Amino acid sequence: MAEKQLKVTYIKSKIGYNKNQAKILEALGFTKLNQTKIFPDNASIRGSLYHVRHMVLVEEI
16 A cells, blocks of 8 residues: 655745744755645654645645
């Protein structure tokens, strides 16, 4: 059985938000708006996404 994955799209600018949230986005590898990345569905990724949930769109695939 294949491991679940998350499709994450960076949809809102980090300008004007907490610097820690900007660092989380950089750690996830986002550099440009509307960029999409695929991540494994695990607790560490979900925890990071929780902190920036207002700036990203998350879909389970």
